[in-house]
Amino acid sequence: MNNVSHIPSYLSAEHLGPWETYLVQIDRVEPHLAAELRPLAPILTRPKRALIVNVPIRLDNGEIAHFEGYRVQHNLARGPGKGGIRYHPDVTLAEVMALSAWMTVKNAVVNVPFGGAKGGIRVDPKVLSMPELERLTRRYASEINILLGQDKDIPAPDINTNEQVMAWIMDTFSMNEGKTAMGVVTGKPVSLGGSLGRKDATGRGVFVATVEAARRMSLDIAGARVAVQGFGNVGEAAARLFADAGAKVVALQDGSGSIRNPGGLDVRAAKAWRQHNGSLIGAPGSEPIAPEAFWGIDADVMVAAAMENQITAANAGLIRARLLTEGANGPTTPEADLILQDNGVTVIPDVLANAGGVTVSYFEWVQDISAFFWTEDEINARLDRIMREAFAAVWDAATAKGVPLRTAAFVLGCERVLQAHAQRGLYP
Ligand code: NAD
Numbered sequence: 172m173n174n175v176s177h178i179p180s181y182l183s184a185e186h187l188g189p190w191e192t193y194l195v196q197i198d199r200v201e202p203h204l205a206a207e208l209r210p211l212a213p214i215l216t217r218p219k220r221a222l223i224v225n226v227p228i229r230l231d232n233g234e235i236a237h238f239e240g241y242r243v244q245h246n247l248a249r250g251p252g253k254g255g256i257r258y259h260p261d262v263t264l265a266e267v268m269a270l271s272a273w274m275t276v277k278n279a280v281v282n283v284p285f286g287g288a289k290g291g292i293r294v295d296p297k298v299l300s301m302p303e304l305e306r307l308t309r310r311y312a313s314e315i316n317i318l319l320g321q322d323k324d325i326p327a328p329d330i331n332t333n334e335q336v337m338a339w340i341m342d343t344f345s346m347n348e349g350k351t352a353m354g355v356v357t358g359k360p361v362s363l364g365g366s367l368g369r370k371d372a373t374g375r376g377v378f379v380a381t382v383e384a385a386r387r388m389s390l391d392i393a394g395a396r397v398a399v400q401g402f403g404n405v406g407e408a409a410a411r412l413f414a415d416a417g418a419k420v421v422a423l424q425d426g427s428g429s430i431r432n433p434g435g436l437d438v439r440a441a442k443a444w445r446q447h448n449g450s451l452i453g454a455p456g457s458e459p460i461a462p463e464a465f466w467g468i469d470a471d472v473m474v475a476a477a478m479e480n481q482i483t484a485a486n487a488g489l490i491r492a493r494l495l496t497e498g499a500n501g502p503t504t505p506e507a508d509l510i511l512q513d514n515g516v517t518v519i520p521d522v523l524a525n526a527g528g529v530t531v532s533y534f535e536w537v538q539d540i541s542a543f544f545w546t547e548d549e550i551n552a553r554l555d556r557i558m559r560e561a562f563a564a565v566w567d568a569a570t571a572k573g574v575p576l577r578t579a580a581f582v583l584g585c586e587r588v589l590q591a592h593a594q595r596g597l598y599p
Pocket residue numbers: 373400401402403404405406424425426427476477478479498499500525526528529
């Protein structure tokens with residue numbers, strides 16, 4: 172069905188690039204698609220369009236530096252493109268293509284009316300001054316301007332981009348259009364049309380999805396032992412919500428180290444300690460553990476909320492938890508996925524588990540275009556409902572088809588996208 176045949180057989184799934192990994196996922200999903208939609212499936216195996224742009228900027232020292240940027244719209248069948256913008260030295264077209272495709276699936280899984288898109292610049296933003304970063308952002312925004320618009324393509328923050336970068340993109344687009352266009356990006360400052368509740372949204376979605384799974388597995392979250400990898404935007408919020416719900420956060424791991432307390436860590440104290448000391452190590456009531464001991468910790472729930480490719484064939488077999496929730500994008504390699512499946516570990520896949528962020532981005536866009544803003548309680552209640560409904564749809568599909576949650580989520584998302592194509596018909 173798709174183009175995976177060009178992947179050399181000597182490449183193990185551990186060494187696939189992100190786009191090939193996505194193609195493998197589509198390949199695994201294809202046999203489960205409704206028969207009438209299968210002929211349309213090749214649409215998913217390439218982007219609708221991809222734009223490569225040169226981004227020259229004048230550095231503070233007067234020299235000119237050139238960077239390569241991308242904006243990929245993987246699929247627009249269900250609505251405008253939606254997906255973040257990443258600034259990182261490792262950004263490639265293939266990576267942005269994969270991330271845009273996962274956005275297509277994710278947006279369809281939570282049934283928000285968006286297609287999938289993603290953008291990025293191959294740059295190390297940490298070596299740029301603020302004025303250089305602003306010039307980089309404004310030139311990039313101008314170069315991809317032809318794709319953007321509240322009804323065309325709506326960027327958001329991703330790695331190394333934040334609400335300030337979104338404010339610059341909104342302003343650049345608005346200047347080019349001759350009007351203030353708040354709905355063209357999400358993840359903006361609240362004072363510029365950003366949404367309340369956005370900061371915790373992804374962690375909150377991770378928590379809600381986990382609670383929904385646990386309930387169906389007769390696992391009580393109150394008293395459950397939870398270990399969280401990644402203690403940033405996603406992991407910290409998730410850990411805090413688990414602790415507030417009575418779970419024992421028995422281990423935390425971030426780039427600075429790993430800590431545990433079988434009786435439960437104080438998540439807020441750990442955050443304050445890390446803020447003051449730059450490391451989790453030494454947090455009150457914790458003992459340090461070796462990073463490689465993290466995945467084998469005695470826990471009921473593991474949350475992977477750091478980065479991609481963390482759970483591999485080398486460590487998947489160590490996991491003793493019943494449930495693994497993917498807060499990060501792509502934390503489990505395809506090989507590790509099969510090991511977890513064999514060992515009976517239920518995996519809540521990224522395209523479902525971390526969709527809380529894009530869901531509140533959708534709320535931000537709705538609030539911007541209606542110029543009517545909601546309370547944080549309203550936002551959280553709507554987020555919880557969307558996550559619960561999406562979880563139920565994926566769980567029920569997995570049960571009905573006898574497949575893992577990842578396959579079920581991909582089938583659900585891909586079928587919604589292909590259904591939209593089928594209903595719209597083939598142009599011309
Ligand atoms: P972040 O930068 O705020 O936090 C990342 C955390 O991971 C940090 O605590 C860092 O120390 C830790 N970390 C990095 N490398 C590590 C390693 N090798 N081992 C252990 N810990 C490590 O990022 P974030 O916004 O929390 O995003 C985390 C993941 O969630 C990413 O994969 C991101 O794409 C995904 N995600 C984020 C959002 C969002 O709204 N922020 C939405 C969807 C998906």
